[in-house]
Amino acid sequence: MATGIKDKVAIIGAGCSKFGERWDKGSPDLMAEAFEEALADAGIERKQIEAAWFGCYGDAINVGNSSIPAAMALRLENIPVSRMENMCATGTEALRGATYAVASGAVDIALAIGAEKLKDTGYGGLPPAFKGTFNDLWMPMVSAPAGFAPLADGYRTKYQISKEDLKRAIAHVSWKSHQNGVHSPKAHFQKAVSMETILNAPMIADPLGLFDCSGVSDGAACAIVTTPEIARALGKKDIVSIKSLQITTSSGRETQMSDWDGSYVPNTRNAAARAYAEAGITDPRSQLSLTEVHDCFSITELVTMEDLGLSDDGQAVRDVLDGRYDRDGAIPCQIDGGLKCFGHPIGASGLRMAYEVYTQLLGRAGPRQLSNPSMGLTHNLGGVPYQGVAAISILGLL
Amino acid sequence: MSDFGITAFGAYVPRMRLDREAIAAAHKWMAPSLRSLAKGARAFCNWDEDTATMAVEAARDALAGSDHASLQALGFATTRPPYADLQPSAIVAGALGLPRTIRTFDGALGQRAGTSGLLAALKAGEQALFVASDAPRGKPASTQEMTYGAGAAAFVLGSENVAARLVGTGNVAANFASHFRPDGADFEYHWEERWVRDEGYAKLVPPAVDAALAQAGLTIADIAHFAMPSPIRAIAAAAAKQLRFTGEMVDGLEDGCGYAGCAHALLMLARALETAQPGERILVVSFGQGVDALVFEVTDAIAAARPARGVAGSLARGIVTDAYLRMLSFQQGIELEWGMRAEKNAKTALTEQYRSGSQIDTFTAGECGSCGTIQFPQLQYCVNCHAPGSGFSDVPLVDAPAKVMTQTSDWLSYYPSPPLLGGFVQFDNGARLQMEMVDAGPEGLELGMPLEMVFRIKEQDRMRGYNRYFWKASPRLDENKD
Numbered sequence: 106m107a108t109g110i111k112d113k114v115a116i117i118g119a120g121c122s123k124f125g126e127r128w129d130k131g132s133p134d135l136m137a138e139a140f141e142e143a144l145a146d147a148g149i150e151r152k153q154i155e156a157a158w159f160g161c162y163g164d165a166i167n168v169g170n171s172s173i174p175a176a177m178a179l180r181l182e183n184i185p186v187s188r189m190e191n192m193c194a195t196g197t198e199a200l201r202g203a204t205y206a207v208a209s210g211a212v213d214i215a216l217a218i219g220a221e222k223l224k225d226t227g228y229g230g231l232p233p234a235f236k237g238t239f240n241d242l243w244m245p246m247v248s249a250p251a252g253f254a255p256l257a258d259g260y261r262t263k264y265q266i267s268k269e270d271l272k273r274a275i276a277h278v279s280w281k282s283h284q285n286g287v288h289s290p291k292a293h294f295q296k297a298v299s300m301e302t303i304l305n306a307p308m309i310a311d312p313l314g315l316f317d318c319s320g321v322s323d324g325a326a327c328a329i330v331t332t333p334e335i336a337r338a339l340g341k342k343d344i345v346s347i348k349s350l351q352i353t354t355s356s357g358r359e360t361q362m363s364d365w366d367g368s369y370v371p372n373t374r375n376a377a378a379r380a381y382a383e384a385g386i387t388d389p390r391s392q393l394s395l396t397e398v399h400d401c402f403s404i405t406e407l408v409t410m411e412d413l414g415l416s417d418d419g420q421a422v423r424d425v426l427d428g429r430y431d432r433d434g435a436i437p438c439q440i441d442g443g444l445k446c447f448g449h450p451i452g453a454s455g456l457r458m459a460y461e462v463y464t465q466l467l468g469r470a471g472p473r474q475l476s477n478p479s480m481g482l483t484h485n486l487g488g489v490p491y492q493g494v495a496a497i498s499i500l501g502l503l
Numbered sequence: 504m505s506d507f508g509i510t511a512f513g514a515y516v517p518r519m520r521l522d523r524e525a526i527a528a529a530h531k532w533m534a535p536s537l538r539s540l541a542k543g544a545r546a547f548c549n550w551d552e553d554t555a556t557m558a559v560e561a562a563r564d565a566l567a568g569s570d571h572a573s574l575q576a577l578g579f580a581t582t583r584p585p586y587a588d589l590q591p592s593a594i595v596a597g598a599l600g601l602p603r604t605i606r607t608f609d610g611a612l613g614q615r616a617g618t619s620g621l622l623a624a625l626k627a628g629e630q631a632l633f634v635a636s637d638a639p640r641g642k643p644a645s646t647q648e649m650t651y652g653a654g655a656a657a658f659v660l661g662s663e664n665v666a667a668r669l670v671g672t673g674n675v676a677a678n679f680a681s682h683f684r685p686d687g688a689d690f691e692y693h694w695e696e697r698w699v700r701d702e703g704y705a706k707l708v709p710p711a712v713d714a715a716l717a718q719a720g721l722t723i724a725d726i727a728h729f730a731m732p733s734p735i736r737a738i739a740a741a742a743a744k745q746l747r748f749t750g751e752m753v754d755g756l757e758d759g760c761g762y763a764g765c766a767h768a769l770l771m772l773a774r775a776l777e778t779a780q781p782g783e784r785i786l787v788v789s790f791g792q793g794v795d796a797l798v799f800e801v802t803d804a805i806a807a808a809r810p811a812r813g814v815a816g817s818l819a820r821g822i823v824t825d826a827y828l829r830m831l832s833f834q835q836g837i838e839l840e841w842g843m844r845a846e847k848n849a850k851t852a853l854t855e856q857y858r859s860g861s862q863i864d865t866f867t868a869g870e871c872g873s874c875g876t877i878q879f880p881q882l883q884y885c886v887n888c889h890a891p892g893s894g895f896s897d898v899p900l901v902d903a904p905a906k907v908m909t910q911t912s913d914w915l916s917y918y919p920s921p922p923l924l925g926g927f928v929q930f931d932n933g934a935r936l937q938m939e940m941v942d943a944g945p946e947g948l949e950l951g952m953p954l955e956m957v958f959r960i961k962e963q964d965r966m967r968g969y970n971r972y973f974w975k976a977s978p979r980l981d982e983n984k985d
Binding site: 226227228230232233235238239241242243244245246247248249250251254255257258259262308309310311356357358360361362363367491 | 842843844847848849851852855856859863876878879880882886887908909910911912913914915916917918922923925926927929933934935936937938939950961962971973
């Protein structure tokens with residue numbers, strides 16, 4: 106019987122570049138920026154890293170295929186470096202690779218690093234995805250916002266919520282994140298935005314307006330992991346350990362069967378159930394101090410609150426509007442501003458979330474520090490709600 | 504001689520309509536005289552329609568409910584084939600799921616391609632489907648731009664339940680170059696209308712009609728309906744007067760359709776068959792480097808042969824716009840700034856397209872032999888019970904009832920007619936997939952709205968000039984039938 110990875114691996118160093126329109130920096134520069142912070146934080150030397158996982162999504166706008174660009178950027182000599190790509194779950198997947206390597210005993214210290222350079226496309230938003238030679242024959246060419254917008258129809262239909270009420274709730278999601286971004290010096294956007302501005306922004310994919318969409322940024326983030334024993338031996342007192350890392354991938358059931366009603370993301374629910382079981386969480390509402398979830402679009406975050414079991418089904422609109430997930434609410438969400446303020450350099454996002462939870466758990470978050478957090482959750486949703494990859498990590502103090 | 508003739512027919516006119524006032528207004532600064540032609544609306548192809556997709560829709564209207572398996576031949580005619588070397592008939596046969604053993608032939612190269620193709624099919628005497636589909640293009644500010652339209656007419660030919668039989672034909676061939684379009688050119692070059700009228704129509708039509716009537720053993724007084732396109736204003740009325748025809752002039756479809764090239768005479772034949780009574784005779788004339796004249800006699804089987812949509816239904820389904828530049832853009836008449844997203848590589852793997860044709864071309868789901876789940880696409884194992892796909896049986900989705908489950912308007916993706924409408928389509932039989940939605944009209948899409956499937960260009964590979972086709976969902980309209 107598998108015992109999972111709870112408390113078998115600790116994060117001893119984390120790094121995060123400044124996110125934003127980094128016109129003067131390439132992906133290797135951004136990786137180095139995050140890497141140096143993590144090395145200094147961990148208090149180790151480069152040569153102590155025994156394996157690395159590099160997450161990057163877009164070949165055409167990044168450094169190309171394979172792990173070689175990361176090994177060259179960071180001068181990782183004579184160690185195995187792996188390239189990871191799993192859509193928006195890429196960063197968390199890189200962390201999973203490094204964590205499993207340590208948990209298996211194959212290596213003592215491993216690096217997970219993710220980077221993306223979205224601002225080398227020449228326009229805003231993600232490049233249109235190649236879906237495969239077969240899928241491109243029949244799947245609509247919809248953009249990412251149009252892939253997530255159907256959640257709104259599914260949710261409204263199931264719970265009989267008016268367009269206006271749902272729009273107000275998802276606007277609050279973005280409003281709250283922008284409030285938080287004010288205190289996030291590494292975020293792309295650090296200004297508060299009014300509800301009025303959010304509600305009246307140009308439409309991108311009905312009902313998602315410009316401010317219902319996450320930013321488009323460059324960035325890199327990384328984590329260095331080892332065993333709790335080695336962490337202690339390195340002199341670490343407060344140890345952030347990995348309680349769970351779970352990923353689930355669609356088998357096509359949501360899209361090809363008629364039982365999914367479009368109001369939730371089955372993948373997230375499955376990943377959450379597995380993650381809570383692995384972490385030994387029985388009541389996430391009281392046990393989780395904070396969440397960093399995949400707010401690629403505001404509707405995604407709203408639905409995710411139910412998928413993670415933090416709101417009762419059909420109650421997320423009310424809970425969001427009540428401020429339950431605001432910085433002073435019961436379970437703050439996106440205390441660093443989330444994808445909304447950091448943007449979504451895909452390979453980096455999962456590791457950026459882990460960086461924030463790690464920072465909060467160690468009490469280093471400065472003006473945005475929450476009081477005494479003990480456990481935090483990160484969540485990514487790759488692909489689209491109905492055909493994608495959900496990734497959850499749970500980090501806590503040992 | 505055994506009985507043989509038209510046993511069913513159907514039609515399609517693109518739903519997009521441009522108010523001719525809008526065309527005239529756009530060119531008023533340099534061609535104010537166009538205003539005299541600015542009456543009614545003309546049809547134009549949506550960005551994702553071409554002569555092959557229109558042919559599929561007309562053929563579906565004609566074939567509805569009938570058995571395809573007995574068809575021996577498919578004929579196709581157009582002056583605007585999507586490719587110079589790639590048979591539209593093969594694309595059409597694939598989409599319709601016609602037997603692999605079918606004989607296909609494609610006619611083109613002139614305004615009579617429709618009538619002469621139908622004539623050839625009637626003379627061949629095989630169980631056949633014949634479709635004429637055309638979308639002629641007029642140069643901006645030309646009279647052709649005002650008068651041209653688009654459409655397709657389809658006829659099923661056979662020997663059972665013949666609804667209209669050919670009783671006489673007359674033909675004239677003449678190297679009369681009223682216009683020409685060089686190979687590879689976008690537009691035709693037209694000679695003076697007065698010459699075309701006086702030396703062309705006036706002198707070439709009567710002998711062809713006389714020959715047809717003589718072969719049928721009839722006189723002009725025996726004809727109830729006269730169907731002749733008028734790409735030149737009032738030319739059909741002039742011909743009728745010259746022929747001393749006093750019966751009913753078939754609607755020239757100027758309003759709502761416009762001159763649909765080599766398909767037009769057959770669209771008018773279809774329109775006539777929608778109202779003609781048993782025993783009545785229809786004279787069809789088409790002109791272009793000569794004349795084809797065809798006389799049909801309608802039988803008692805006509806009522807059962809009429810299509811659900813037909814020409815009348817097609818005309819009633821228009822979505823009118825006054826955006827002249829929209830038509831121009833769809834016709835590649837203007838290069839707009841579509842942004843970098845339009846640079847997406849849309850190369851089709853022709854190998855993949857062929858090997859998955861059995862489900863993509865005909866939009867065929869699979870029903871799991873173990874649990875009965877109907878699913879699209881058909882993958883290696885059942886989505887529900889994981890039984891092997893080898894146990895699936897085919898379930899066509901083309902005519903299966905479906906509704907809008909979710910929908911969104913995507914303003915971000917590159918799309919030649921923004922916004923891209925997409926959403927989940929839920930079929931009543933359980934199949935479900937995300938689809939593109941088209942021709943929603945000003946009323947838009949609502950959750951739960953009934954949908955029908957239409958065959959369209961899914962994506963244009965503008966770098967290589969190749970279009971991939973697939974099915975899209977469109978609001979199901981109440982069918983008109985008169």
